[in-house]
Structures are given as structure tokens and as C-alpha cells.
Amino acid sequence: MKLRRIEADLWEIAREGRMKVPGRVYSVGPPAPDDPALQQVANVAHLPGILRFSLAMPDIHWGYGFPIGGVAAVDAERGAVSPGGVGYDINCGVRAVTTQLDAQWVRARLHQVVAQLFRDIPAGVGASRALPRLSEEELDVVLRDGARWGVRRGFAAAADDAERCEEGGRLPGAEPGEVSARARRRGADQLGTLGSGNHFLEVDRVAEIYDEAAAEAFGLFPGRVAIQIHSGSRGLGYQVCDEALAGLAQAGPDYGEDYRALPDPQLACAPVESEAGRAYLGAMQAAANFAFANRQVMTGLAVRALQRALGASDAELAARVLYDVCHNVAKRETHLVDGAPREVLVHRKGATRAFGPGDPRVPEPYRQAGQPVLIPGDMGRYSYVLAGTARAMEDTFGSSCHGAGRLLSRGRALAAARGRSIARELAERGIEVLSRGPKTLGEEMSDAYKDVADVVGVMARAGVTRLVARLEPMGVVKG
Numbered sequence: 001m002k003l004r005r006i007e008a009d010l011w012e013i014a015r016e017g018r019m020k021v022p023g024r025v026y027s028v029g030p031p032a033p034d035d036p037a038l039q040q041v042a043n044v045a046h047l048p049g050i051l052r053f054s055l056a057m058p059d060i061h062w063g064y065g066f067p068i069g070g071v072a073a074v075d076a077e078r079g080a081v082s083p084g085g086v087g088y089d090i091n092c093g094v095r096a097v098t099t100q101l102d103a104q105w106v107r108a109r110l111h112q113v114v115a116q117l118f119r120d121i122p123a124g125v126g127a128s129r130a131l132p133r134l135s136e137e138e139l140d141v142v143l144r145d146g147a148r149w150g151v152r153r154g155f156a157a158a159a160d161d162a163e164r165c166e167e168g169g170r171l172p173g174a175e176p177g178e179v180s181a182r183a184r185r186r187g188a189d190q191l192g193t194l195g196s197g198n199h200f201l202e203v204d205r206v207a208e209i210y211d212e213a214a215a216e217a218f219g220l221f222p223g224r225v226a227i228q229i230h231s232g233s234r235g236l237g238y239q240v241c242d243e244a245l246a247g248l249a250q251a252g253p254d255y256g257e258d259y260r261a262l263p264d265p266q267l268a269c270a271p272v273e274s275e276a277g278r279a280y281l282g283a284m285q286a287a288a289n290f291a292f293a294n295r296q297v298m299t300g301l302a303v304r305a306l307q308r309a310l311g312a313s314d315a316e317l318a319a320r321v322l323y324d325v326c327h328n329v330a331k332r333e334t335h336l337v338d339g340a341p342r343e344v345l346v347h348r349k350g351a352t353r354a355f356g357p358g359d360p361r362v363p364e365p366y367r368q369a370g371q372p373v374l375i376p377g378d379m380g381r382y383s384y385v386l387a388g389t390a391r392a393m394e395d396t397f398g399s400s401c402h403g404a405g406r407l408l409s410r411g412r413a414l415a416a417a418r419g420r421s422i423a424r425e426l427a428e429r430g431i432e433v434l435s436r437g438p439k440t441l442g443e444e445m446s447d448a449y450k451d452v453a454d455v456v457g458v459m460a461r462a463g464v465t466r467l468v469a470r471l472e473p474m475g476v477v478k479g
Contacts, residue, residue: 001033001042009058009458013038018261019045025056026401026462028454035060037067043267044072048258049079051337051344055396057351058458059405059450063087065266068350069405073397074272076332076343080259081277082269083244083284085347087328090240090284091291092199092232094325094374094402095165096385096471097157097299098219099226100318101310103205106225107430107474109310110203114432114475116309117201120301123194124436124479126235130192130301139188143179146170146289147296147324155192155300157319162296164363165324166353169292171331175282179236180243183283187236187290192297194231196436196479198403198444200379201302202228203475207382210467214369214387218322220469227306227319228383228471229298230376232328233291240287244280251276272345281330288329295324322385323363323372325352327402333361335397346397354388354400354465362388373465377404377452379433379444379478380426383471384456391463400465404452410443417442426476435478444478 003011006024011031013023023041025031031038037060044066045054051073060069065084072085106113122130134142142149147162147169162169194201204226209215220226233240248268253260255271262269270277303319306312330347337344355362355371362371370387377383392398408416422441426433435441459465 001038003031003033008461010462013042015045020047020050021045021053023054023056025060026058026458028058028450028458037062040065040067041070043264044070044085046262047072047074047080047082047267047269049074051075055399057401058455059350059401059403061406063349065264066347066349069401070349071351071397071399072347073335073344076272076345079272079345080269081272081281081330081345082267082347083241083248083280084266084268085349086241086284086330087349088238088241089232089328090237091288091329092327093291093295094376095229095295095299096322096374097227097302098320098322099224100316101225103223103225103474106203106310110432110475112309113203113306114434114477116305117302118434118477120305121192121194121201121298121477123196123477125196127193127195127479128189130297133189134191136184139184140176142191142293143176143286143289144174146292150293150296150300155297157299157303157321161299161321164321165292166326169296169324171285171288173282174286174289176286178279178283179240179286183236183239183243186239187234190234190236191294192301193234193294194298194477194479195234196440199231199479201298201477202473204228204383204471204473206469207472208470210469211387214468217366217369218372218385218468219320220385226471227302228376229295229302231294231298233287234294236290237287240283244283248276284330288326292324323374325374327352335393344397346399348399350402351399352402353398354392355398356388356390356393370466373400375401375403375452375456378446378449379473379476380429380431380446382452384452384467385469385471386456386459386465387468389463389466392465396464400459401455404449404455406448407450408448413445413448414439414442416447417445431473431476433476433478440478
């Protein structure tokens, strides 16, 4: 793979063959030319209707079809939608909740806090029954209304939680009728559950502030406690993706030469405006709303758990949603392309929206600072809160990285963890962790990930995002 340095941490894969655009890669150090994720960046550049660049963020690693950390914007009328550009865990995302709790005071009661969270929020493979199983009619409402359903049901930090989410906690255009019976069965009892893998719930300390004005607007103050929730659409979203990929793998070649000539069958796609494209988007948006509702319910459960464990009142806790961002989604957005506004469909797979200051799509309390961008790291180090910039709107279709990015596969991580107690290692660093089993802790240990400080540093130097605050974990719940 031939790479040309554009500037600092930005590299370009030249357009060749049937590529419609070049690839651009933000990287921590020079990219390894034999990294298979780079070939996926080039493959994505073949997508019908793709505009400007096939993009990769600095947390890039190999994924299904698209690399994880990949971004591709296509013309909303003449382009293609690819489920591989969204991923299996539709709207896997992160929510941060601020509080007025003093971190040192909470640390003295940390075991009670983490244990209560572990009891109240089901975690692990197949976790279910945080709520009674939803009826078909109620599930339809969840799939349409997203986070707003959870707020109405009383699962909230504050009444305006949904307004402090990306897209107001609800993607328009959801079509619950496009979600299959099997997907609905898988999701009906999973609302309010964390799941497994890299999903987590953290009790964090605000460790450092880089931009005081933005941090104040975001509700972040040194030494206070914040909560992070990382989860997605659970079995429902997985099933939606799985079924769409199977259908498009059969139908894709019928859409013309551009679809037959794709270099990887995992890029199976359909025209955005085709019957299959509209059906997938309707189901995907419904699954994304399920994920918003899932994180909303967990927010309410987490707030109640903190109150129980600490004996704290609403006023003493003063919990507020800071923001909720999507990672795996395809969204219709208007962006400047060649100097003119254009409606595009932006695929963000393992990437985060990062809209700049003054954008009317950013919630009013944050509009002057720019959209909050939540970047979790690994469970043993730190996470970052960033702000989107005008440069992101110019260079990356308003997109940034989404996390640290894996260095080791799960299998290699487990091998490296053999004979170690990851829980004890974390405890020695002042981090209490509860998990359904030691396997997850081995797969998710710090050594398996890039240092997220390096990743966000690339984005900051490129001007795509601005550092606002660093969060450090005190307690972690894993599946």
C-alpha cells in the first residue's frame, strides 16, 4: 500500500483502479503499509456515490467491510448505503452524565457504588430483564422515539436528557415495521442492559481541564464524579445488520456494474433510494433508536443506584446528561461539498460526530463551544471529552475518532493475560472493577488498546477536535 504524507499525522492513499476517491488516514505515527485496515480504506473508496475521501480515524483497526474508525459520505440520492459501514452493533455509543459529587467522598464508598451498579444494570452476554419484556406495541414506540421513551417512563437524570443527545436522542425516519420478528424477539427483554465485550459503565473522576469555558458549559469541574455508559442496540441491532447483509449480498449485483465490481463482498450495498436501501435505513434507524433508549434506561438505573449506594438526594447528586454520541450509524446530514451545501449520507463506523461551534444541530447550551465529543479509553487509564471544530466540518464531514482502538485481537489479549489477575492489577491502581467473568477482563485489559491520549492528540493537532477534559476511572462494570 503506497502512502503519501499530506501533513503531520494525515496520510493519503492515492486513487487507482476503480477507486472513486482517494483514501485519507489520520494516524498515530506512520501507518504500517501492510495493515489490512488500510486496504479496507481503499476498498471503501469504491463505494458508489462516495464523495471527497474514504476516511480513517487514528483508532482505525480491521473490521467487517469498512475498517473500524472509518468514515464515508455518499450522495444522499445517487449514492449507496452499506450495512458494513455501520456495523453489527448499530448505534453503539457513549453517554456521559455529570454530577456534583466529590470524587474523594465517593471513593470512600466506592465498593458500595460499584456493587449497586453491578446489581441494578444487567451485564454480560445475553444480559436481559432490567425491565419487563416489552409488548409488540411498546417496542414499536421505543423504535420510533428512542431516548424520549425512556425519559417519559421516568428513566432519566433530568427532564431534558434527550435534548442533550445527538439528534435529540431519536433518528427520524425509523420504520419499526422493517425490523424482523426475530430481531424484535432478541431485543424485547434487553432494554436497559449493558452487554459484553468493550461495553462498560464507569464511575470517573474529572482529572484535568484543558478548556475552562467549554468544560463549564459541559458541566465538568475538577474533582467531580462523572458516569460513562458505553453500549448499543444489543441483539436487536445485530440481527438487523445480519439480515441486511445477507439480503444485499444476493441483490447487490443487480444494481449495476459499480455494485458488481466492489473489491470486497463485505461491502454489500444498495442505492440509498432503492427499495432495499430504504428498508435497511428504516430498520437501522429503528435499531439506533433502541440503542438511544437502552442508554437512557441505564442512565435512570445508574442514577437510582448512586442514590441508593450513597444515600444521596436528587439535589445532592445533581445528575445531568452531558451528551450521548453515536458510533455506528449512517445519517442524512447537510455538508459543504465543493463549496456548496449538499445532502449526504454519512457512514460512521467506529467514528464520532464532531460538529463545530455555531452549528444549529448542536444543543444550544453547547453551541458556542462546539459539540461535545466523548472518547473513552481503556478501563485502566483515562477517557477524554473533546469539542468539535469548524475544521472538522471542512475536512472530515464533522467526524472524529471514537476510542482508543485495539492493538491486540481478543485472542491475543487473552493469551497475554494468561496467569495474570487483571482485577488485582486494576485494584493496585485504585480502580475497582466488577465483571461477569475474568475472560472479559483479559480481552479488555489496557495492553490490548492504543493509548487514547495518542489518538486524541492526532485529532487535536489536526484541528478536528479540541481537548476539553480528561476523565479517570475509579470504578468499572463490565459484562
